[in-house]
Amino acid sequence: MAGPLKVLRDVIFRKEEKDALRGAVDSAKLTTALFEISRAMALFTGDLTESLRQIVNAVPLIMNVSRAVLFLFDESKEHVQPVAGAGLVYLRLFRRLRLKAEGKVVDTIVRAKNPILISVQDFENDRVRNIVEKIGVKEFIAAPIVIDGEVRGFLTADTPVDGRIYTSDDMKFMSVMANLAGVAMKNAVMFEKLSWKARKLKAIYEVSRVMDATSDLDTLLKVIIDQAVELLGATSGSVILVDRKTDTLHIRAARGLPEGVDEAVKLKLGEGITGWVAKEGRPVLVGDVTKDERYVMVHEDIRSEMAVPLKWGREVFGVLNLDHTETNAFREE
Template sequence: MTTKRVPSVAHLQQALREKTREVDVLHRITESISNQLDLEAVLRHIVEVVVEVTKADACLLYLLSDGQDELILRASKNPHPKLIGRITIGLGEGITGWVAQERTRVVIPSNASDDPRFKFFHNLPEDRHQAFVSVPIMAKNEVVGVINAQHKRPKHYRLDQIALLSTIANQVGGAIENARLYDQMKRKALQVETLSLVSETVASNRLIEDVLQLLVTMTAQMMSSKICSIMLLDEASGELRIEATQSLSEQYRRKPNLKIGQSISGRAVKDRRPIIVADVTKEANYMYSDMAKKEGLCSMVSVPMIVRERAIGVINSYTSSPHAFTTEEVRLLQAIANQAAIAIEHTTLIEKSFEMQEALAVRKLMERAKGYLMRSKKLTEEEAFKLIQRQSMDLRKSMREISEAILLAGSIEEQTGGRLK
């Protein structure tokens, strides 16, 4: 007859303490995420709790991109903060990508690099750790991210630790989705406000230079751009030049003009369609990769400014970290680009109208001046014109000024009975 082993009091007390700690951790997470809608704050709190629970040397939290095709590092504990947002992993790539694709956890107590799913990623912190546990973050039965708890030395993960980590991942999945929805709502409100302000700005009586500067500033805020710029086409030279940017970078502001078809912006104008680049520092067709590296630029979208089926310029938006521009974002940029194009076209028409009015006024003045000279000097029309032209050249005055002087002298002569010399 076998005797069932009765757990010791000390063992039961230890188990009770562990359960109490687990309940406390879950309570703290629940309290935190229920009172917090800011996504970045939620993610930071999650990694801190995971490190506390697992005694991990590091914790990395990845979220699925908007395009649902890659994971982006969004929060971490201990790795360098500059890595946030700059590390991406495709679904199925490495252990982290495998966890997201297969929607199941992976526990590796030692020699992580020996696992057949392991893939080396440049500068990825997990490659320097011996052991880690990786669990998918789920929301509404869909994967939204992955949490990795990592250890530099081999580690035996207890079942209760793994279960708690999975519970945390499931619990925060809904909070992450809520925070994402809140972020989307805020972005949508900002987009509506920006489009409204763009319309007001375009319809205002401001100088076109001020209008374009306001547009790039508002667009950069709406798109969270590292750099936003407007380049206009000089039809005479066939070159695009930077007309406005919110960037303070002198190197970017001094970028040489682009020919149509050159680099990304030139292609957008030539093809009259938006062009998206995932990483300008790795894009062969981007002409300023050294400048992009120095300025910390990554993803880019270039949208042509079109009016009456003509591309007259381009709006560029750069991010500081990898970003998959959505169809909605491109449409918003296109709407702003078209508004800017209309403002420029409107200003051009006004300037042309003013120039035509000026030319007509000068012509009328010259006709009156010629008429006076023909009457008073007995000159032919051609002789009168040549006299005005010669005096304009000799005195280095415009023909308008000479005509006005002749008419003024004629008026004085008529009033005084004098004679024009």
């Protein structure tokens, strides 16, 4: 009996050694992944994509699953689409996984507010179901990304490599990773706000510095339009002054506009979006100038415009005008 007992003992010890080694490897993977995530978030420089990529990359590594994908709602909140993936991700297929927000699967995830197991058969859209089935996914964990009570997207993980059944620990881990993604997204918003304040203070400083250094109006207006264009990311802009004797508007300083446009464009008070602002004394934001009947074309590539009245007391003496070649380029704030 000594022989069989010795073999059994050796098998048990080898299994214990393998389990211990596997545990050590898993611990090392966890430590490495969490270190990379914490480092990316601690050294956040405004690159949200990189922070989210680090989080998604950690999921297959730690959970030992085939892939992880992060989906976010688009600006219209009518669809969710993949923005980052790790593991066996087939980019050509995943880029086609644009899901309707009101669809059964997305609605189920949003309502759950916690990690939930989703079957591929729950997809109502045949095209989406076929794409997911084609890469071998039968079911997946989806963890909502919640920021200030609102679901902004979700993180998925599917197909354990060792064939195991998902556990409550898997659900808890996915909840942690989704929460980290939410923190990263919130940090990005805070970073952008701080950057905006810093850029605004810099612009104010530059204008005040020039005001102290010169009494030349053209020099001052050039600095103002330069700072405004850079601060708001416009592709072009101009400072337009009102001639009260003739009730006409003249471009006095410009950036990014075609050469000679200051002489070619002479608007009457009330004409065009700029003329309307000068007459009414109210700012205006136009997301698509091609749909605004007031617009007078200055450059054929311009798609959005923001115009703000310049006042001395109650009297409008000019308009600060900013343009962009993309629609809805400026925000109300």
